[in-house]
Amino acid sequence: MTPPLVRLAAQSAWNRRAALSLTVLAVALSVMLLIGVERLREQVRGGFEQSVSGADLIVGARGSPLQLMLYSVFRIGEATHNMQWSSVEALAAHPAVAWTIPVSLGDSHRGYPVLATNHAYFAHFRYGDRRSLALAEGHAFDGVFEAVLGAEAADALGYRLGDRIVLAHGSGESRLADHADKPFTVTGILARTGTPVDNTVHISLAAMEAIHLDWQGGAPIPGMQIPAEYVQKFDLKPKTVTAVIVGLKSRAAVFSVQRWINDFRAEPLMAVLPGVALAQLWQAIGYGEKALLAVSALVVGVGLAGLVAVVLAGLDQRRRELAILRAVGARPRDILTLLTLEGLGLTVIGALLGFVLLTVLSLVATPLVEARFGLSLTTGLPSVHELFLLAGVIITGFVASLLPGWRAYRVSLADGLTPKT
Amino acid sequence: MPAPVVSIANLRFDWGDAPCLDIAVFELAQNEQVFLYGPSGSGKSTFLNLLAGVLVPRAGELVVLGAALPQLAGAARDRFRADHLGLIFQQFNLIPYLSVLDNVLLPCRFSARRQERAGDPRQAAARLLAHLDLDAALWTRRADALSVGQQQRVAAARALIGAPELIVADEPTSALDADRQDAFLDLLTRECAASGAALVFVSHDRRLAARFTRTLSLPDLNRAGAAP
Numbered sequence: 001m002t003p004p005l006v007r008l009a010a011q012s013a014w015n016r017r018a019a020l021s022l023t024v025l026a027v028a029l030s031v032m033l034l035i036g037v038e039r040l041r042e043q044v045r046g047g048f049e050q051s052v053s054g055a056d057l058i059v060g061a062r063g064s065p066l067q068l069m070l071y072s073v074f075r076i077g078e079a080t081h082n083m084q085w086s087s088v089e090a091l092a093a094h095p096a097v098a099w100t101i102p103v104s105l106g107d108s109h110r111g112y113p114v115l116a117t118n119h120a121y122f123a124h125f126r127y128g129d130r131r132s133l134a135l136a137e138g139h140a141f142d143g144v145f146e147a148v149l150g151a152e153a154a155d156a157l158g159y160r161l162g163d164r165i166v167l168a169h170g171s172g173e174s175r176l177a178d179h180a181d182k183p184f185t186v187t188g189i190l191a192r193t194g195t196p197v198d199n200t201v202h203i204s205l206a207a208m209e210a211i212h213l214d215w216q217g218g219a220p221i222p223g224m225q226i227p228a229e230y231v232q233k234f235d236l237k238p239k240t241v242t243a244v245i246v247g248l249k250s251r252a253a254v255f256s257v258q259r260w261i262n263d264f265r266a267e268p269l270m271a272v273l274p275g276v277a278l279a280q281l282w283q284a285i286g287y288g289e290k291a292l293l294a295v296s297a298l299v300v301g302v303g304l305a306g307l308v309a310v311v312l313a314g315l316d317q318r319r320r321e322l323a324i325l326r327a328v329g330a331r332p333r334d335i336l337t338l339l340t341l342e343g344l345g346l347t348v349i350g351a352l353l354g355f356v357l358l359t360v361l362s363l364v365a366t367p368l369v370e371a372r373f374g375l376s377l378t379t380g381l382p383s384v385h386e387l388f389l390l391a392g393v394i395i396t397g398f399v400a401s402l403l404p405g406w407r408a409y410r411v412s413l414a415d416g417l418t419p420k421t
Numbered sequence: 422m423p424a425p426v427v428s429i430a431n432l433r434f435d436w437g438d439a440p441c442l443d444i445a446v447f448e449l450a451q452n453e454q455v456f457l458y459g460p461s462g463s464g465k466s467t468f469l470n471l472l473a474g475v476l477v478p479r480a481g482e483l484v485v486l487g488a489a490l491p492q493l494a495g496a497a498r499d500r501f502r503a504d505h506l507g508l509i510f511q512q513f514n515l516i517p518y519l520s521v522l523d524n525v526l527l528p529c530r531f532s533a534r535r536q537e538r539a540g541d542p543r544q545a546a547a548r549l550l551a552h553l554d555l556d557a558a559l560w561t562r563r564a565d566a567l568s569v570g571q572q573q574r575v576a577a578a579r580a581l582i583g584a585p586e587l588i589v590a591d592e593p594t595s596a597l598d599a600d601r602q603d604a605f606l607d608l609l610t611r612e613c614a615a616s617g618a619a620l621v622f623v624s625h626d627r628r629l630a631a632r633f634t635r636t637l638s639l640p641d642l643n644r645a646g647a648a649p
Binding site: 004011012320321324325331334416417418 | 470473475495499502503510514515516518519523527528531579
């Protein structure tokens with residue numbers, strides 16, 4: 001006799017839809033939070049992993065591997081020590097090395113980090129599914145004072161080809177420490193990648209040298225100014241760089257090259273495997289993620305508790321209804337099923353609604369989030385992991401619904417055909 | 422002589438301390454329509470719960486349609502009630518959020534036997550509702566949109582659908598005015614006679630007794646005397 005009970009439960013719940021819809025909404029919002037947190041976590045991870053996909057090693061001055069990785073690839077955190085250009089040349093000459101991308105960081109333009117590199121960057125840098133960078137318009141830098149903008153930097157600041165920009169020393173807190181005497185011309189804008197590249201202003205290593213010719217120790221040298229016209233007279237070969245992204249001819253050589261770099265004589269260096277550094281990162285933020293997940297699970301718990309409370313509270317007004325059902329032949333077991341079905345059904349509706357809300361929200365927020373954080377929100381069917389979460393919510397809802405079910409069972413046994421109220 | 426619909430001998434029931442019901446003999450034959458006079462406090466609702474198999478007597482015999490109810494398990498008594506009994510209460514008989522038709526069809530949902538005996542349940546419900554003077558326009562309305570008198574007639578239709586052998590009515594007319602009472606009684610007794618169901622009609626209003634085949638007084642029947 002289950003089908004009529006499902007229908008009855010649905011009709012009865014529909015009759016009380018005003019009160020129930022609010023609790024269903026609460027469950028939906030909590031499920032949205034739970035799945036949303038989980039999705040964001042996966043997307044942040046995915047975003048990080050997408051950011052550098054072709055590199056076998058990241059090389060820099062010895063220090064914290066995670067810091068080197070975060071700074072050189074994600075432009076997060078503090079500057080690390082620099083390494084000598086001679087070391088870069090030695091590295092490039094190693095027989096197992098296929099290519100090297102030297103990068104120099106430290107300056108910025110209106111909050112967007114400046115990365116100095118050479119043409120190897122455009123040739124060898126890979127992101128996502130081993131995709132190379134593409135220019136949306138213009139060309140890579142040729143002259144000294146030319147810059148190539150990431151898609152987001154160009155979009156957000158409204159730059160087009162030919163615009164002149166001024167770089168700031170350091171992260172740009174001080175207006176005094178800028179390179180106003182040596183403005184750059186935008187010659188190229190990269191296609192969007194969804195990685196930190198989008199937020200980066202790219203210049204040549206020579207340009208990095210040029211704007212710092214008359215600088216020392218992070219400040220302009222007093223009384224000395226070298227106009228932009230004359231920089232060509234100087235040797236613009238870089239003396240140091242922040243890091244080198246290294247591609248090997250064969251992945252099999254990765255550990256031997258790593259050992260060779262770690263034992264480098266001329267200066268203390270280290271070579272980091274990007275995957276290993278990311279694993280360290282996940283370990284570091286794992287506790288935060290777990291705490292976030294625990295909080296959202298708790299919110300789901302509160303939502304379900306509210307739902308059960310509402311179903312329980314409605315029970316007293318439904319004693320007559322239950323007595324009528326008993327009179328026409330419902331067993332106390334049917335009454336238990338009826339109430340449990342109601343709670344379960346509401347949980348299922350809440351969970352599905354939460355998922356739909358999340359999907360709608362993702363669709364609405366995608367342009368914004370993509371622009372601001374370089375994250376692309378996934379929409380569509382739930383992943384296996386999300387299905388497990390949804391199933392967990394529904395099972396919890398079912399177990400919790402046994403409480404009003406059991407209470408109704410007791411009430412209908414005690415009341416029989418004549419409810420006491 | 423056909424077997425009685427209800428046969429009670431030395432039935433006793435109590436709510437723990439004070440005895441509540443103690444009936445030496447009670448028999449109800451087929452096609453009989455019995456008026457059972459029962460003022461409040463005479464153990465009336467206990468008696469009805471026993472007849473319906475919701476409560477089980479502490480001692481004595483209670484045989485309904487050949488089945489010894491006290492010997493049946495709880496679920497079997499529920500099934501028995503669904504299959505063989507039609508119940509009408511004083512008021513609030515209907516599930517408010519169901520339509521009139523769905524309310525009448527409820528017993529068929531819980532009892533395969535009633536469904537089978539009704540033939541086409543929707544046609545049977547329509548026929549009963551029409552016989553009970555309910556306009557077809559009302560059938561799809563929510564039950565709580567009807568007047569009390571209309572609701573009682575819907576309840577009668579629900580009790581009668583699928584031709585159960587025993588109809589138990591507990592003060593079904595007390596919420597109706599005198600004219601409506603008469604009309605309702607006419608319809609109820611006529612339909613019971615038509616379907617061959619035995620009827621136990623409980624009321625504290627003796628004036629109604631005249632149209633029944635037999636009249637009994639629960640206080641006389643109940644040797645336990647006054648009880649809650």
